[in-house]
Amino acid sequence: MFVLSSLVVAMLPIAPSLLVMAPESAPARDPQAEEQAEEQAEHDRDDDEDQRRTKGFVVRGYGRTGTVGLPGLGFGGGVSVGYLRKRFRVDLMGSGQLNRTHWYPGNQVGGDFALWRAGLRACVVFGSGKVSTPLCGGADTGMLTATGTGIDSARTERRPWSSVFADIDLVWHVRPQIGLVTTSRWLVPLLRQQFYVGERGTLVTTQPFGIEIGLGLEIILP
Numbered sequence: 001m002f003v004l005s006s007l008v009v010a011m012l013p014i015a016p017s018l019l020v021m022a023p024e025s026a027p028a029r030d031p032q033a034e035e036q037a038e039e040q041a042e043h044d045r046d047d048d049e050d051q052r053r054t055k056g057f058v059v060r061g062y063g064r065t066g067t068v069g070l071p072g073l074g075f076g077g078g079v080s081v082g083y084l085r086k087r088f089r090v091d092l093m094g095s096g097q098l099n100r101t102h103w104y105p106g107n108q109v110g111g112d113f114a115l116w117r118a119g120l121r122a123c124v125v126f127g128s129g130k131v132s133t134p135l136c137g138g139a140d141t142g143m144l145t146a147t148g149t150g151i152d153s154a155r156t157e158r159r160p161w162s163s164v165f166a167d168i169d170l171v172w173h174v175r176p177q178i179g180l181v182t183t184s185r186w187l188v189p190l191l192r193q194q195f196y197v198g199e200r201g202t203l204v205t206t207q208p209f210g211i212e213i214g215l216g217l218e219i220i221l222p
Contacts, residue, residue: 050176051128051129051130051173051176052129052130052132052171052173052176052179052220053084053173053176053177053220054084054085054086055084055085055086056083056084056177056220056221056222057081057082057083057084057220057221057222058080058081058082058083058084058089058091058218058219058220058221059079059080059081059218059219059221060079060080060081060082060091060181060216060217060218060219061077061078061079061216061217061218062077062078062079062080062181062183062214062215062216062217063075063076063077063214063215063216064076064077064078064095064183064185064212064213064214065212065213065214066185066210066211066212066213066214067207067210067211067212068097068115068187068207068210068211068212069097069113069115069144069161069189069206069207069210070097070100070102070113070115070204070206070207071102071204071207072100072102074097074098074100074115075097075098076095076096076097076098076115077095077096077214078093078094078095078096078117079093079094079095080092080093080094084125084220086125087124087125087126088122088123088124088125089122089123089124089125089134089136090120090121090122090123091120091121091123091136091138092118092119092120093117093118093119093120093121093138093140094116094117094118094119095116095117095118096114096115096116096117097114097115097116098114099112099113099114100112100113100114101113101149102203102204103150104197104200104203108150109148109149109150109151109197109198109200110148110149110150110197110203111146111147111148111149111195111197111203111204112146112147112149113144113145113146113195113204114144114145115142115143115144115145115161116142116143116145116161117140117141117142117161117163118140118141118142119138119139119140119141119165120138120139120140121136121137121138121139121165121167122136122137122138123135123136123137123167123169124136127171130172130173130174131170131171131172131173132170132171132173132179133168133169133170133171134167134168134169134171135166135167135168135169136166136167136168136169137164137165137166137167138164138165138167139162139163139164139165140161140162140163140165141160141161141162142160142161142162143158143159143160143161144158144159144160144161144193144206145157145158145159146159146195146204148197148198151197151198157195159191159193159195160191161189161191162189162190162191163187163188163189163190163210164187164188164190165185165186165187165188166185166186166187167183167184167185168183168184169181169182169183169184170182170183171218176220177219177220177221178217178218178219178220179217179218179219179220180215180216180217181214181215181216181217181218182213182214182215182216183212183213183214183215183216184211184212184213184214185210185211185212185213185214186209186210186211187209187210187211187212188208188209188210189206189207189208189209189210191206192205192206192208193205193206194206
């Protein structure tokens with residue numbers, strides 16, 4: 001009897017230790033709660049995507065006015081094709097200006113001028129919701145043409161054009177894939193040209209600095 005009691009007493013401390021060491025049971029999973037949490041996280045990540053597309057090919061058409069290349073105010077337009085991914089964008093652009101006529105004093109002899117350009121720019125895109133603001137820098141190259149007017153046997157002169165520029169755009173996305181654009185550009189020509197007709201003095205010298213503003217429409221595909 002004494003031996004049996006001793007064995008019982010010796011075993012008493014073991015039970016609490018076994019309880020302490022026993023692993024806790026894992027809480028039951030709630031698939032519905034996990035799914036809701038994932039959906040909320042996805043919604044937070046794609047809040048901008050609901051308002052505007054942030055990835056795809058971008059096609060833009062625009063009209064512009066400004067003081068680029070030639071004296072006075074000129075008008076023109078262009079198109080661009082680019083690629084947008086989140087905060088980065090790159091565009092290949094082409095544009096032209098309507099012919100402008102400049103005269104010597106007396107308005108009898110002068111020249112018709114036109115400017116055609118192609119360029120590349122890279123942008124960092126800021127903004128949220130329906131509004132985005134691409135801040136861009138780039139360079140372009142092209143051709144400046146001048147044709148004498150008011151004289152016999154007028155000829156056409158072609159000179160190269162190149163410049164570096166900075167753009168600030170503002171895009172309002174009326175639909176996730178469609179945006180209305182206002183754009184502004186500050187540029188510096190790398191080459192300055194002078195034009196004259198016959199033996200007369202200089203008619204036009206290209207400007208050392210230019211500003212353009214414009215309106216456009218862009219579509220993000222697909």
